[in-house]
Amino acid sequence: MQLIDAGMIAFAAWHALKGRVEWPLTFQVPRMIRKLVTEAGDTYALFWNAEQQWKRERWPAYRDRPEIWDHAGREDYEAMLAVLSALGAVQYRADGREADEILAAVAHCLAGAEEILIRSDDKDFMQLLSGSTRMEGRVRGTVRFSDVKGILGVTPAFVADFLALAGDPVDGIPRIVPPATARRLIETRGHVRDWIDRDLRIEPRLKAAVEAGREQLKLNLELVDLSAEAVGKPPAPREGWGDLATARGIGQRLSITWLSEDGVADEFAVLRAWGAKTRERLRVLE
Incomplete structure (x- = not known):
């Protein structure tokens, strides 16, 4: 579909x-x-x-x-x-x-049951990609599950975390830490929701940046998350x-x-x- x-x-x-x-x-x-x-x-x-x-x-x-x-x-x-x-x-x-939420809700309901093609260039949709779901747009052409890490530096499972941390100026999402730092945090700590309220043992300057931006980071994640739990039913x-x-x-x-x-x-x-x-x-x- x-x-x-x-x-x-x-x-x-x-x-x-x-x-x-x-x-x-x-x-x-x-x-x-x-x-x-x-x-x-x-x-x-x-x-x-x-x-x-x-x-x-x-x-x-x-x-x-x-x-x-x-x-x-x-x-x-x-x-x-x-x-x-x-x-x-x-x-x-x-x-x-917004359209993204409803499209994601339908995609989650159909996931695994049939091949899905998302026609869009919006990188937020990369978090929906899987073996049976791909994207196609005018800018990047076809984007598959295996292409996402080469584009953003993370796998689809961590796209929302990356966007919440690194921000997205096109969509008005403020940056909490630079992209390279965002990838490092994801690689070492995993999903943002699993550590956002914890006292992290990380370098002082990075810890200060994360603590100062904690509430904004929570909001960023709320805005970019297209998981089934976030978008609900269509x-x-x-x-x-x-x-x-x-x-x-x-x-x-x-x-x-x-x-x-x-x-x-x-x-x-x-x-x-x-x-x-x-x-x-x-x-x-x-």
Whole structure:
């Protein structure tokens, strides 16, 4: 199954078409998803950020950058979501949760039962990789379980610990210790949660840094942890699946010709067919 970090596709559509078409997301994203699903020939699900996220409430600097609806506009974003569901795409979005959490929750439920491909460049997902789960993105290409240590210097089991210690400026996670020191602590002490509240017998300067950053380190780990215990159970998929009348109505309202034409059902049959198989597969999560 393909688990798709859909925000990256929406941003690609917006950057390609902004100023050229009035509704770039609704116009282009469904067609991009259709191409991806057609080429892969596999079940799939799309994952989107919520508008309000608990992680930003806990740490306002966390991924403090505009969301796709801030760029493209809420009307285009909401219309795109409705059209995707109507055309047969399986989508997840839940109040308070970011796409990463929900994608991870689904991945944990399916782990070991089938091959999983996470479509994203987000290194946080490296903690989910295993013999049956891999990543694929535009920046690094395919990343497998065995590739992670060469990229971050730790195995997938310790990715969250490494990010919590070394920080991640892209996501607004403050650094507690330098990356090399983070790896050394992980190699000698193991998971952060196992020693964070202990009196460590380590060199004085490092001990002082860890003690001074202890509360921030706990928060960092809370923000980056995508373990099954951290993310919980996945929500139900978005409603409105397979309602072609909705898609045509939006096409007419927004003057998107291809969306309001009679042939749209045939053109997007592949999206609906694989979407139906996905829905059946995901019933095990209910």
